[in-house]
Amino acid sequence: QVLLVESGGGLVQAGGSLRLSCSYSGRTSYNNLLMAWFRQAPGQEREFLVAIGRVTGNTNYADSVRGRFIISKDNTKDTMFLQMNSLKPEDTAVYYCAASDRSTQIWYGGEPDYWGQGTQVTVSS
Numbered sequence: 001q002v003l004l005v006e007s008g009g010g011l012v013q014a015g016g017s018l019r020l021s022c023s024y025s026g027r028t029s030y031n032n033l034l035m036a037w038f039r040q041a042p043g044q045e046r047e048f049l050v051a052i053g054r055v056t057g058n059t060n061y062a063d064s065v066r067g068r069f070i071i072s073k074d075n076t077k078d079t080m081f082l083q084m085n086s087l088k089p090e091d092t093a094v095y096y097c098a099a100s101d102r103s104t105q106i107w108y109g110g111e112p113d114y115w116g117q118g119t120q121v122t123v124s125s
Contacts, residue, residue, distance in 0.1 A: 001026050001027075001114070002024055002025070002026045002027055002030075002033070002099050002101065002113070002114045003024065003025045003026045003114075004022055004023070004024050004097050004098070004099060004114055004115065004116035004117075005022065005023045005024075005025075005116060005117070006020060006021065006022050006095065006096065006097050006116045006117065006118060006119040007020070007021045007022075007023075007119060008020040008021050008119060009095060009119030009120045009121045010120075010121070010122070011122045011123075011124060012087055012121070012122070012123055012124070013123070013124050014087060014088055014089055014123055014124065014125050015086060015087065016087050016123075017083070017084060017085045017086075017087065018084045018087065018121060019081055019082065019083045019084070020037070020081065020082040020084070020095055020097075020119060020121075021079055021080070021081055022035070022037075022079065022080040022081070022082075022097030022116055023077075023078060023079045024078050024079070024080070024097075024099060025078060027101075030054050030075075030078070030101070031054075031055055032055075032101050033053075033054040033055075033099055033100070033101050034051060034052070034053055034054070034099065034100050034101070034104060034106050034107055035051065035052050035053075035054060035073070035080050035097065035098070035099045035106075036048065036049070036050060036051035036052070036097070036098045036099070036100075036106050036107075036109075036112065037049040037050050037051075037069075037071065037080075037082045037095060037096070037097055037098070038095070038096045038097075038098055038109075039091075039093035039094065039095045039096065039121075040093055040094050040096070040118075041090075041092060041093040041094075042093075044093075046096075047062070047064070047093075048062055048108070048109025049061070049062050049064070049065050049069060049082070049095075050062060050065065050069060050071045050082070051071075051106055051107050051108075051109075052071045052072075052073060052080065054073060054075060057073070059071055060107055060108070062109070065084075068084065068085050068086050068087075069082060069083065069084050069085070070082070070083040070085075071083075080097060082095070082097075084121070087121075087123045088123060089123045089124065089125045090123075091121065091123050092121060092122050092123050093120075093121060094118040094119065094120050094121075095118065095119050095120075095121050096115055096116050096117075096118045096119075097115075097116040098112035098114060098115050098116065099112055099113065099114045100112045100113040100114070101113060
């Protein structure tokens with residue numbers, strides 16, 4: 001079991017930036033962990049944003065956020081980040097971090113093995 005805890009959400013004006021953090025715990029080794037960010041806006045389906053390999057650092061971005069959002073990680077702190085720039089009102093959503101160590105489908109937005117509790121991001125116009 002991997003426990004994921006997000007932080008860093010809040011209210012920001014359009015054009016502004018936020019950085020989300022996701023701390024993970026529960027294992028002594030995470031060598032095969034793939035991590036990702038998703039979001040879900042009210043009344044909409046969950047949307048895959050980006051995935052990263054904990055060991056390789058390889059990334060896969062959805063077209064909707066490529067160039068504005070940046071995923072990163074700090075393996076020494078067992079933490080993943082999502083830097084969100086040039087935010088728009090349509091970025092308003094609950095943002096979830098997710099991880100998988102039993103399958104690779106998360107890489108393309110498939111169902112993760114583990115979810116965080118989510119953090120609200122609200123972008124005002």
